[in-house]
Every structure is written in structure tokens, then in C-alpha cells.
Amino acid sequence: MPLSFDPDAIPLPTSHFVDGAYLPAEGVLPMRRPSDARDYAACPVADADLIDHAVHAAKSALKTSGWASRRPRERTNAMHRWADLIEAEAETLARLEAVSSTRPIGQLIQGDVAVTAEQIRFFAEFADKEGSDLVPTGEEGLGMVMSEPYGVVGAITPWNFPLSMAGWKLGPALAAGNAIVLKPSEMTPFSTLYVAELAVRAGIPAGLINIVLGDGPTTGQAITAHPEISKVSFTGSTAAGSAIMANIARTGVKPMTLELGGKSPQIVFADADLPLAADAIANSILGNAGQACVAGSRVIVENAVLEPLILALKANMASIRPGPTWDAASTYSPIISERQLNRIDGITRAAVDAGAECLTGGHRLDRKGYFYAPTLLSGVAATSPAVTEEIFGPVLTVQSFHDEDEALALADHPTYGLAAGLFTRDLSRAIRVTRKLQAGTVWVNRYSRSRDHILPTGGYKHSGIGKDLGREAYHANRKSKSVLINL
Numbered sequence: 372m373p374l375s376f377d378p379d380a381i382p383l384p385t386s387h388f389v390d391g392a393y394l395p396a397e398g399v400l401p402m403r404r405p406s407d408a409r410d411y412a413a414c415p416v417a418d419a420d421l422i423d424h425a426v427h428a429a430k431s432a433l434k435t436s437g438w439a440s441r442r443p444r445e446r447t448n449a450m451h452r453w454a455d456l457i458e459a460e461a462e463t464l465a466r467l468e469a470v471s472s473t474r475p476i477g478q479l480i481q482g483d484v485a486v487t488a489e490q491i492r493f494f495a496e497f498a499d500k501e502g503s504d505l506v507p508t509g510e511e512g513l514g515m516v517m518s519e520p521y522g523v524v525g526a527i528t529p530w531n532f533p534l535s536m537a538g539w540k541l542g543p544a545l546a547a548g549n550a551i552v553l554k555p556s557e558m559t560p561f562s563t564l565y566v567a568e569l570a571v572r573a574g575i576p577a578g579l580i581n582i583v584l585g586d587g588p589t590t591g592q593a594i595t596a597h598p599e600i601s602k603v604s605f606t607g608s609t610a611a612g613s614a615i616m617a618n619i620a621r622t623g624v625k626p627m628t629l630e631l632g633g634k635s636p637q638i639v640f641a642d643a644d645l646p647l648a649a650d651a652i653a654n655s656i657l658g659n660a661g662q663a664c665v666a667g668s669r670v671i672v673e674n675a676v677l678e679p680l681i682l683a684l685k686a687n688m689a690s691i692r693p694g695p696t697w698d699a700a701s702t703y704s705p706i707i708s709e710r711q712l713n714r715i716d717g718i719t720r721a722a723v724d725a726g727a728e729c730l731t732g733g734h735r736l737d738r739k740g741y742f743y744a745p746t747l748l749s750g751v752a753a754t755s756p757a758v759t760e761e762i763f764g765p766v767l768t769v770q771s772f773h774d775e776d777e778a779l780a781l782a783d784h785p786t787y788g789l790a791a792g793l794f795t796r797d798l799s800r801a802i803r804v805t806r807k808l809q810a811g812t813v814w815v816n817r818y819s820r821s822r823d824h825i826l827p828t829g830g831y832k833h834s835g836i837g838k839d840l841g842r843e844a845y846h847a848n849r850k851s852k853s854v855l856i857n858l
């Protein structure tokens with residue numbers, strides 16, 4: 372089957388998936404395709420009653436299936452069957468994702484779908500390997516730290532990588548013996564719904580995965596406030612993360628994992644492999660048109676190599692292939708919405724009005740849909756919103772430095788600390804600078820996630836609390852009980 376497809380010809384699941392079945396639901400929020408700006412569907416909004424229904428379905432499924440108490444290898448095996456189905460259904464999943472999101476179909480098959488299946492397998496393997504610990508105590512006692520699932524966990528995901536974000540949440544929650552109520556973004560719910568459907572087909576008990584659709588203020592808030600949701604895992608903006616913390620605090624106390632925004636720097640020293648650095652930097656800001664939490668949107672370059680780096684970045688930025696996400700030839704993404712496109716343009720224009728030089732781009736692309744040209748800004752004031760705010764678009768600022776201390780000072784952001792990159796051939800400097808960078812992830816001589824899911828991801832400062840991926844994500848889905856037996 373050819374990869375390109377007609378977006379009007381595929382059936383879309385537009386209702387909540389609870390207890391293994393789609394519930395009747397009325398579409399409320401209009402959905403517009405980023406690739407051609409056409410209204411094509413409407414997303415329902417689950418209210419507090421529906422969230423309550425989903426939580427009770429989850430509790431009942433946990434009880435009747437014995438998911439948490441059966442031999443752990445059974446969880447592992449069921450999750451591997453689920454990953455098999457995700458791989459077998461890769462094209463359907465990729466189409467469901469491409470129709471609503473900014474992800475081009477070719478990248479989805481090679482990347483997001485394959486990665487999601489891998490993540491499910493990665494977490495599946497923890498189920499029968501990580502457990503409780505016996506701990507040293509006085510010899511009159513036997514002490515242990517017993518590890519237990521939470522029960523029902525809640526999750527909320529963003530629109531920028533819907534499938535892999537679902538993998539980040541579903542994989543560890545299920546492997547750790549929980550049931551889950553997950554709300555995908557109201558803009559991109561289809562692939563998450565289908566992944567849940569595939570789980571039931573793979574033999575994961577119905578009701579363990581419940582997908583509820585809706586917006587943040589109604590559905591998201593009802594999830595975070597529900598008294599029987601014992602843990603919340605969120606990925607999205609820092610503003611929404613902060614609203615979620617407030618909502619949880621207003622309605623009780625529960626642990627939360629927050630994966631939030633960033634404004635990540637990439638430092639290039641004069642001794643770096645410049646072609647490698649330019650490729651990595653350009654890919655990080657052009658991938659998904661800069662709509663990635665870890666987008667390396669601030670280049671900080673040593674004066675001696677400023678000019679050649681700019682030339683290489685401009686050449687990279689000229690080589691994009693924009694096009695609808697359903698066309699297999701497209702590699703450059705649209706922006707998710709007109710509102711977001713206008714915001715990107717507004718920040719860019721304000722920087723130029725304030726004296727920055729726009730070396731390339733700085734305008735929307737003259738084509739259907741919400742496409743913005745790759746944009747390179749130099750001479751931007753350190754206080755400009757182009758340097759301080761998460762733009763979430765293909766806009767790269769360039770600042771230059773004289774020495775390591777100045778580079779570190781420029782790299783340090785007052786509130787964000789999600790990721791950072793540095794390019795140098797000097798190993799001692801790489802380690803010294805890495806130690807000083809205030810970021811949850813540091814990449815040296817690369818700027819991208821690998822498929823090493825053992826590396827956790829998460830932010831310093833306002834970029835988040837806790838980690839997704841890695842051992843941390845599995846353990847974040849279990850609570851510990853300290854036990855001391857008097858002998």
C-alpha cells in the first residue's frame with residue numbers, strides 16, 4: 372500500500388473509549404487540520420460524571436482481572452502482544468496520527484509508531500524484574516520496602532507527539548500493575564484511542580486503559596481532581612502544569628509527574644565538528660517545525676566560528692520539504708493551529724522591530740495550511756521574548772560568546788531547564804560544562820533523543836517534576852510501603 376493517503380477517506384474514532392468500548396458522544400470542539408486548515412471533525416468533552424464512570428470501570432477491571440496480583444510475567448507477555456499489534460497496525464496508526472497532527476506520515480512509520488511499540492516492550496520487561504527490597508535492620512527485625520501499584524492513575528498528554536506521549540504514560544502505568552484514565556490532547560486524540568483498542572485486542576483486560584476526550588478546564592481538571600485517581604502524570608506546557616498543581620492542591624494531595632516546557636540552549640565551541648553541529652542544531656529546530664519540548668531553540672556559539680556556523684545553518688534551513696502530513700514526500704511539518712502560527716510570527720516580528728537581524732525566514736509559507744518558514748535571528752537582546760519564551764516553532768536565535776563562563780551564563784535560563792546541548796572535541800570541557808548546565812538532559816556532540824529508553828527524561832526548574840522513561844518512570848507508577856517484622 373502506498374504511504375500517502377486521502378485524509379477525507381479514513382474513518383476516525385471520535386468518542387471516549389471506556390471499559391473496552393466506544394461510548395456515544397457528541398462532538399463539541401471543532402477540529403481543524405494543520406496541513407490544509409480544514410474543519411473536519413469535532414471532539415467531545417468528558418465531564419466529571421464521565422470521568423467518574425471511567426475511574427469506576429478502571430477499578431472494577433483491576434479487581435476482576437487481578438492485573439496487579441497475577442504472576443507479573445503475564446503482564447509482560449500481554450504487553451509484548453500489544454506491542455506486536457502496534458507494529459502490525461503501524462500504517463493505520465500513522466494515518467490516524469497524520470490526519471490531525473503535525474507529524475508527516477513517513478516520519479511516523481519510521482519514528483513515532485516504532486518507538487511507541489519499543490517503549491511498551493521496554494516497560495513490559497520491568498514487571499517481573501523490579502520488586503520489593505529486603506533492607507538491613509537490627510537483627511531483632513526483618514525490614515523490607517514493599518513496592519505496590521497505585522491503583523488508578525490519571526494521565527494527560529499534549530498534541531505534539533501524541534503516540535509516543537501515550538507510550539510514555541501507558542507503558543509504565545500498565546507494567547507497574549495500574550489501570551489508567553488518559554486524556555489525549557483535544558486536537559490529536561485518534562491514535563491514542565486506537566492504541567487503547569489494540570491493547571484490548573491483545574488481551575489486556577478491558578477497562579484497564581480508558582481514554583477520555585476533552586479540553587483541559589473540564590476533562591483535564593476532572594481527572595486531576597478525582598479522589599480515586601491516586602497519581603497524575605502530565606506532559607504539556609508549564610502554565611498548564613502549574614494549573615494542575617494548584618488544582619491538585621485545592622482538592623487533596625497526590626503525587627504527580629510533570630513534564631513541561633523548555634527553552635533549551637545549544638553551545639558550540641570553536642573546536643567543534645561544525646558540519647555535525649550544524650546538522651544536529653538544524654534538525655532539532657526543524658523537526659516537527661520546532662514543536663518539541665526539547666527543541667534546541669537558542670544557539671550560543673563561540674565568536675571564532677559564528678560566521679561559518681550561520682552559513683551552515685542557513686544552508687540546512689533552505690533544504691526543507693514542506694507538505695501535507697498525509698503526503699509521503701513531506702518532511703517539514705505545519706504548525707498546529709493558526710493561533711500558534713500568529714504567535715510565532717508575532718514574537719519574531721517583535722524581535723526584528725527591536726533590532727534583531729532576521730537571517731532567513733521570518734514569515735509564514737505561501738501555501739495552504741499553517742506553515743512557517745525556518746527562521747534564524749541574530750543580534751537578539753537577551754531579554755527579548757524570542758530568547759526567553761518557549762516559541763514552539765521553527766525559530767532559532769543565535770548569540771555569541773568569548774569564553775566558557777559567558778557561554779554558561781547565556782545558556783542558563785531563569786525558569787526553564789529541560790535540555791541542553793554542547794559541541795566540542797575537548798573531552799574535559801565537555802564534562803566540565805555538562806556538570807554546570809542546569810538541565811534535566813544534556814547531549815554532547817548530538818542533539819536528539821536516541822532509542823535508549825533507559826535514559827529518563829524530565830526537567831530542572833519550571834520544566835518539570837519527576838521523569839518519564841527510564842527506571843524512574845516505572846517506579847513513579849508504584850508506591851512503597853516500609854515493613855518491619857519483629858522477630
Ligand code: NAD
Nearest residue numbers: 528529530556586587591592607608611614630631632664
Ligand atoms: P498544553 O499544556 O496546552 O496542553 C497539554 C494537555 O493538557 C492537553 O491535553 C490539554 O487539554 C491539557 N490541559 C490544559 N490545561 C489543563 C488544565 N488546567 N488541567 C488539566 N489538563 C489541562 O500543551 P500543548 O500545547 O498540548 O503541548 C505543548 C507543550 O507541551 C509545550 O510547552 C511543550 O514543551 C510541552 N511538552 C513537554 C514535554 C516534556 O517531555 N517535557 C513533551 C512534549 C510537550
